[in-house]
Amino acid sequence: MTEITIGENDRIDWALKAFRRKVQKSGVLKELRRRRYYLKPSAAKRLKVAANRRRRRADERRAARGRD
Numbered sequence: 001m002t003e004i005t006i007g008e009n010d011r012i013d014w015a016l017k018a019f020r021r022k023v024q025k026s027g028v029l030k031e032l033r034r035r036r037y038y039l040k041p042s043a044a045k046r047l048k049v050a051a052n053r054r055r056r057r058a059d060e061r062r063a064a065r066g067r068d
Helices: 012-026 028-034 041-067
Strands: none
Touching (some): 012 028
């Protein structure tokens, strides 16, 4: 569970910012989005392979652009 402590002299907007940072760093929202619905293992694998292909193509384009 992500939590922060607020002192009496602390501002609420600073506390909110710190809380958001902690939640982002811990990956709670990412995990929540990932588990929003059930994804069959075969579908998850297909998505992962497609993402890897996209990433590889983008890397190749960047590398080709750098050689010119």
